[in-house]
Amino acid sequence: MIIELSIRNFAIIDDLSISFNDGLTVLTGETGAGKSIIIDAVQLLVGGRASTQYIKHGKDKAEIIGQFELTKNKENIIQVCNRYDIDIENDVLILERTMYSSGKSVCRVNHKIVTLSVLKEIGQLFVQIHSQHDTMYLMEQQNHLSLVDQYNEAEINPLKTKYTEKYNEWLTLRKKYEKLHTDEQEMAHRLDLLQFQLTELEQANLVDNEDETLEHERKQLQNFEQIYTALQEAYFALNGDGKGLELLHSVKQSLEKVEEHDEFIRQHAELVNDLYYQLEDVTIQLNDYKDQLHFDEHRLNEIESRLNELNRLKKKYGHTVKEMIDYREKIKIEIDEINNRDTHVEHLKLQIDEAEKEALALAERLSELRKQTAKQLEKDLLVELKDLYLENARFSVQFKRIVDQPLSKDGIDHVTFMLSTNVGEPLKELDKVASGGELSRIMLAMKKLFAEHDLIQTVIFDEIDTGVSGRVAQAIAEKMYQIATSTQTLCITHLPQVAAMADHHLLIEKVIENEETSTKITTLEHDSIVNELGKMMTGAKLTESALEHAEELLDLTSTFKKLVNGKFTPSS
Numbered sequence: 001m002i003i004e005l006s007i008r009n010f011a012i013i014d015d016l017s018i019s020f021n022d023g024l025t026v027l028t029g030e031t032g033a034g035k036s037i038i039i040d041a042v043q044l045l046v047g048g049r050a051s052t053q054y055i056k057h058g059k060d061k062a063e064i065i066g067q068f069e070l071t072k073n074k075e076n077i078i079q080v081c082n083r084y085d086i087d088i089e090n091d092v093l094i095l096e097r098t099m100y101s102s103g104k105s106v107c108r109v110n111h112k113i114v115t116l117s118v119l120k121e122i123g124q125l126f127v128q129i130h131s132q133h134d135t136m137y138l139m140e141q142q143n144h145l146s147l148v149d150q151y152n153e154a155e156i157n158p159l160k161t162k163y164t165e166k167y168n169e170w171l172t173l174r175k176k177y178e179k180l181h182t183d184e185q186e187m188a189h190r191l192d193l194l195q196f197q198l199t200e201l202e203q204a205n206l207v208d209n210e211d212e213t214l215e216h217e218r219k220q221l222q223n224f225e226q227i228y229t230a231l232q233e234a235y236f237a238l239n240g241d242g243k244g245l246e247l248l249h250s251v252k253q254s255l256e257k258v259e260e261h262d263e264f265i266r267q268h269a270e271l272v273n274d275l276y277y278q279l280e281d282v283t284i285q286l287n288d289y290k291d292q293l294h295f296d297e298h299r300l301n302e303i304e305s306r307l308n309e310l311n312r313l314k315k316k317y318g319h320t321v322k323e324m325i326d327y328r329e330k331i332k333i334e335i336d337e338i339n340n341r342d343t344h345v346e347h348l349k350l351q352i353d354e355a356e357k358e359a360l361a362l363a364e365r366l367s368e369l370r371k372q373t374a375k376q377l378e379k380d381l382l383v384e385l386k387d388l389y390l391e392n393a394r395f396s397v398q399f400k401r402i403v404d405q406p407l408s409k410d411g412i413d414h415v416t417f418m419l420s421t422n423v424g425e426p427l428k429e430l431d432k433v434a435s436g437g438e439l440s441r442i443m444l445a446m447k448k449l450f451a452e453h454d455l456i457q458t459v460i461f462d463e464i465d466t467g468v469s470g471r472v473a474q475a476i477a478e479k480m481y482q483i484a485t486s487t488q489t490l491c492i493t494h495l496p497q498v499a500a501m502a503d504h505h506l507l508i509e510k511v512i513e514n515e516e517t518s519t520k521i522t523t524l525e526h527d528s529i530v531n532e533l534g535k536m537m538t539g540a541k542l543t544e545s546a547l548e549h550a551e552e553l554l555d556l557t558s559t560f561k562k563l564v565n566g567k568f569t570p571s572s
Contacts, residue, residue, distance in 0.1 A: 001457045001488035002042070002127065003092075004067040009059040011037045012510065014518045022071075023503030024484035027492045028532060033510040034519030035492045039129065039462045042066070045097050046127045047120025050105045064097045068126050071488075072457045077125050084118055086110050095123060130443065131462040139431040139439065145370075145415040148397060150450060152373040159369060160411075163362040167407055170355040177348045180341050191338050194331045197317070201328040204313055211310050211321045218303045224295040231290040238283045245283060248276050356406060363411040370413055371399060377449070384445035388475045390438065394420040396427050440464045441472070444479050451483045459483065461491040465498055477501040478560060485564060496536040500553040501560075505529050530554065 005018045012034055027035045044050055045066045055062045070077055070091040081088055086109050096108040097119070107119040114122075149156045220227065238244040255269035310321065318324040337344045374397035385393045396418040402408055418427040421438055430442075444464065451459070465476050477498040483489050484503070493499055505524040510517060524532060533553060534546035 001069055001071050002066055002490075003069050004065075005038070005042065005045075006063070006065040007038070007041045008063040009056040010041055010054055010062040010064060011056065012517050012519055013037060013041075014056070014516075016519060016521060018506070018521055020488070020490070021504055022484075022488045024481050024489045024491065024501060025504040025506060026499045026502040027490065027506045027508055028494070028499050028536065029508035030510070033508045035508045036462060037519065038508070039131075039460060039490075039492060042127060042460065043129055044099075045095050046123025046129075047116060050097070050099050052099065052101055052103055055099060055101055059101070061098055061100045063099075066095045068093045068095065068457070070457075073125055077122070080122055080125065081109070084109075084112075084114060086112055086114070086122075093122070093126075095119065126456070127458045127460065128456045129460045129462065130447065130464055141414075141416050141429070141431075144397070144417050145410055145413060147417075147446070147450075148370050148374050148377060148415055151377050152369070156366070156369055156373065159362065159366050163359060163366055163411060164409070166355060166359040166362055167409060170352065170359050170407065173348060173352045173355055177345065177352055180337065180345050180348065187338060187341075191335065194335050194338070198328065198331055198335065201313070201317065201324060201331075204309065204324075206321055206325050206328070208322055208325060211307065214303050214307055214310075218300065218307065221295065221300045221303070224293065228290065228293055231286055231293070235283065235286050235290060238279065239287070245276070245280060248272070248279060252276050359407055360412070363407060366411045367399070367401075367413050370411075370415075374399070374415070380449055381442075381445055384448055384479070385442065388441040388445055388479065389472050390421055390441060392421060392423050394427060398427075440468070441476065444476060448479050448483050451487045456487065458488040458490065461489070461493075463492050463494070465493055465495050468495070473497040477557070481557075481561065482564060494536065496533045496550070496553060499529075499536060500533055500550070500557045505532070507532055526554075 001022060002020050005020065007013045007016045007018075009015075016038075018038070027038065029035050040048075040054070041064045044054070045064045070088070070093065074091065077093070078088060081093070086093075088110065094108075094110055096106075096111075098106045098108075100106075105116065107114050107116055109119060109122055149160065236243070240246070252269070252272050255265055255272055259266040259269040313324055314320070317327045378395055378397055381395050382393065385391075385395065398416045398418050400414045400416070402412050402414055417430045419430050419442070420427045430439075444461075447459065461480065465473065468476060473495045474497045477495065478501070480489060480491055480498060481501045491498060491502075499505060505528075507522045507524050507528070509520045509522070511520045512518075522528075530547055530550045531542060533550035534542050537549055538546045
């Protein structure tokens with residue numbers, strides 16, 4: 001979850017630091033005070049699209065830093081970070097986004113510079129942002145199947161993984177089959193090219209790691225004189241009168257004379273003795289190796305010629321000799337497949353049929369499991385919708401079998417969410433029947449259900465309660481609190497019912513100092529919360545009646561919270 005957010009030179013924000021806790025946090029304030037700007041900052045921090053327009057006027061850059069604690073989905077987050085060599089300490093990640101007036105943007109995770117795509121991949125494991133516009137996701141039919149799968153991930157995902165593996169195998173076989181069924185003339189041209197390449201590679205008589213061996217030998221021959229001289233100098237420094245070996249032999253004899261009288265001398269005499277015989281052996285080997293060396297200009301020319309030939313082939317067939325050998329074996333197989341096409345086609349056809357049969361069986365099982373899940377989703381969602389005063393709503397997950405192809409990447413199902421919100425009206429596609437307020441409630445109901453299933457650590461609602469009031473507003477507030485019991489929840493709201501439900505209340509205000517506009521944030525306590533709720537009820541003028549209503553509202557929400565948390569007693 002998000003613990004701390006620091007924003008600097010962003011829109012009308014100069015320098016702002018906000019601490020967050022778990023539970024439900026609401027952000028309230030007048031329109032234009034900067035509430036949505038804070039959400040925009042979080043959106044950018046988790047990989048959203050940047051623009052220089054976000055940078056405060058007169059500044060050359062804007063900075064956003066967020067500190068996140070790993071609470072849910074730890075294994076997946078750690079796995080992603082390990083993939084990009086990002087170290088995690090004490091289950092904390094720091095995401096940073098710096099935008100420059102030049103248009104450049106720099107992203108960091110735990111102080112390591114990463115690409116925007118990596119920041120987005122990690123950020124979206126932490127935060128999910130919902131606004132009024134995000135109801136579009138719910139309306140688009142292509143997303144409905146994934147929502148059904150998400151509702152029963154524990155059972156569906158393992159089966160879906162098996163299906164995907166078999167589906168990809170089937171696709172690969174089909175591509176090979178189609179390749180063998182290409183135009184005869186094109187196939188003949190392909191065969192000619194492969195035969196030419198194979199002949200060229202076979203005539204080259206490639207030997208694995210040959211290039212590395214030749215490079216080593218060439219280096220030796222090119223530096224022959226320097227090597228020979230160094231060996232000769234080393235040998236003469238060790239062997240002969242008054243040289244290294246003779247001097248070490250004198251040391252050895254001197255210590256041996258008295259070693260029986262002193263333990264320290266005995267130990268070091270043994271060490272010197274060992275060193276002497278090792279150095280004697282090195283001297284002999286150096287001399288033997290020197291005598292074996294000889295400069296062969298003809299061999300050097302042969303090596304140069306062979307390496308030139310290998311480098312020429314590398315430009316066409318691979319970066320190393322091993323890659324060229326692998327390519328040679330690969331085209332041998334392809335040539336055999338083309339020459340014996342009929343046999344291979346028949347064999348491939350059998351493999352394709354078998355893979356399709358197995359994939360279809362998995363798809364049928366997956367479809368049946370999805371239908372069982374959909375029935376449960378229908379049942380559970382209707383309960384949530386009734387709580388949100390859509391008591392006449394009917395919801396159905398409609399399945400259609402994909403008929404234009406035997407299999408798709410998701411199986412054999414096409415799913416559409418169907419809804420009717422009024423008595424006597426038939427079920428219709430979600431995007432053709434639901435109003436904006438209804439869609440907001442449907443999305444909130446689904447989020448309440450999915451909060452227990454998904455692994456997102458923080459969910460943010462940006463004024464999705466716009467356009468509702470009264471008992472619906474109270475129901476929305478209750479749903480948000482229920483979500484917050486399992487997921488850190490942030491909400492921008494203009495509804496006193498939602499604000500009263502908060503565990504933490506942040507007031508966002510716009511202030512003018514030194515002829516500049518900036519945003520100020522204040523954490524409200526009980527009395528300040530009562531005043532803010534009163535203003536939200538009546539507008540700018542605060543009345544005694546509004547304050548009384550605010551106190552009553554806080555008492556009601558306190559009772560509801562105790563019920564949700566199992567702490568309600570008759571004496572409460």
